[in-house]
Amino acid sequence: MAEIRVDHLHKAFSEFVAVRDSSFTVEDGEFLALLGPSGCGKTTTLRMIAGLELPTSGTIHLGGEDVTFRRASERDIAFVFQLFALYPHMNVRKNIAFPLLSQGVPRSEIKRRVEETAKLLQIDHILDKSVSGLAGGDRQRVALGRAIVRRPKCFLMDEPLGTLDAEFRDVMVRELRELHNRIGATTVYVTHDQIEAMAMADKIAVMNHGVIEQFDTPQEIYNRPASMYVADFIGSPPMNFIRFNAGLAKGASSARIGEADVTMPELRADVMPGELALGVRPEHVRFSDASPLRGAIYGSEYLGTTQIVIIKTAGGTVRARLPAEQSYRIGDTVGLVFASERLSLFECGSGSVVPSA
Numbered sequence: 258m259a260e261i262r263v264d265h266l267h268k269a270f271s272e273f274v275a276v277r278d279s280s281f282t283v284e285d286g287e288f289l290a291l292l293g294p295s296g297c298g299k300t301t302t303l304r305m306i307a308g309l310e311l312p313t314s315g316t317i318h319l320g321g322e323d324v325t326f327r328r329a330s331e332r333d334i335a336f337v338f339q340l341f342a343l344y345p346h347m348n349v350r351k352n353i354a355f356p357l358l359s360q361g362v363p364r365s366e367i368k369r370r371v372e373e374t375a376k377l378l379q380i381d382h383i384l385d386k387s388v389s390g391l392a393g394g395d396r397q398r399v400a401l402g403r404a405i406v407r408r409p410k411c412f413l414m415d416e417p418l419g420t421l422d423a424e425f426r427d428v429m430v431r432e433l434r435e436l437h438n439r440i441g442a443t444t445v446y447v448t449h450d451q452i453e454a455m456a457m458a459d460k461i462a463v464m465n466h467g468v469i470e471q472f473d474t475p476q477e478i479y480n481r482p483a484s485m486y487v488a489d490f491i492g493s494p495p496m497n498f499i500r501f502n503a504g505l506a507k508g509a510s511s512a513r514i515g516e517a518d519v520t521m522p523e524l525r526a527d528v529m530p531g532e533l534a535l536g537v538r539p540e541h542v543r544f545s546d547a548s549p550l551r552g553a554i555y556g557s558e559y560l561g562t563t564q565i566v567i568i569k570t571a572g573g574t575v576r577a578r579l580p581a582e583q584s585y586r587i588g589d590t591v592g593l594v595f596a597s598e599r600l601s602l603f604e605c606g607s608g609s610v611v612p613s614a
């Protein structure tokens with residue numbers, strides 16, 4: 258059992274709160290992505306779990322044991338912050354063996370474990386090569402080998418693919434996830450890249466200014482974002498927000514936007530009047546001549562199988578993901594319909610989701 262549980266974790270650097278009252282559980286064998294922009298407290302959270310930073314308050318349990326005040330070396334975890342830091346003067350075998358050598362593991366045991374690790378990563382044929390001559394992908398695999406050879410119960414990874422170019426990143430995203438499927442160690446993976454998080458994680462924690470705004474599966478986070486912040490951070494292009502005043506719509510099941518009544522989740526009676534926003538993903542917008550919600554086509558981006566069409570409406574700019582072959586002209590006026598069962602409703606001020614009836 259190597260479940261990671263943090264309760265009311267809090268970290269202040271003098272006046273500044275980097276992590277605020279954070280509580281979550283990563284189940285045994287689960288892959289969690291901590292996702293958010295630079296400065297939101299991801300690394301600080303990870304360093305506290307690793308034992309490299311002491312929390313101001315709160316507790317951390319690993320496999321049911323309270324490790325809050327235990328040293329990093331006494332926690333059974335591997336911290337990976339950069340995948341290519343290799344020892345250039347050593348061969349592949351020595352690079353992978355290094356963490357075991359420094360732990361005083363017997364030589365025969367080291368040989369067995371290095372070979373087992375190399376096989377797992379499919380680099381057993383290059384064990385005696387020098388790392389300086391290796392291609393990028395193999396270098397990454399060697400670095401990974403060095404992280405997993407100790408067989409820790411948990412992996413903590415801090416933007417390990419940060420400096421890689423896009424094409425190579427895609428390859429490593431797949432390999433890291435496959436490796437996780439094979440070894441099943443509980444993993445917390447820090448990234449600012451929502452595509453990486455969506456592709457790899459079982460659960461995602463979306464962070465904003467030290468606070469976890471939503472902790473859920475990638476599907477739930479995409480389909481039912483808990484706030485405008487989350488909705489805006491996930492998906493490319495992100496969710497459209499169409500603002501309107503709740504005073505007009507209260508108790509009704511449609512919102513008046515320009516000349517149009519748009520069906521939406523029914524508002525509860527206790528919702529305060531004020532600015533609300535309908536959230537709709539680009540793939541849930543369609544053109545319909547009959548729709549009273551009108552807009553003018555402003556521009557487009559061609560993406561191969563689909564295209565993103567940008568439309569200016571009375572409620573703001575809307576991006577629609579349409580089939581690539583659908584034709585129109587810039588400047589045309591079109592009617593828009595939204596898939597009403599896929600809409601989200603947000604309170605603009607607080608950014609949180611309005612509960613529907």
Ligand code: ADP
Binds near residue numbers: 299
């Ligand atoms: P992220 O990894 O999401 O980019 P960090 O956890 O590194 O964010 O940092 C969160 C905030 O805490 C940042 O504003 C950063 O400047 C601040 N911070 C991090 N470490 C320290 C420190 N040792 N002293 C003071 N402020 C810090």
Ligand code: MG
Binds near residue numbers: 296299300415
């Ligand atoms: Mg960081």
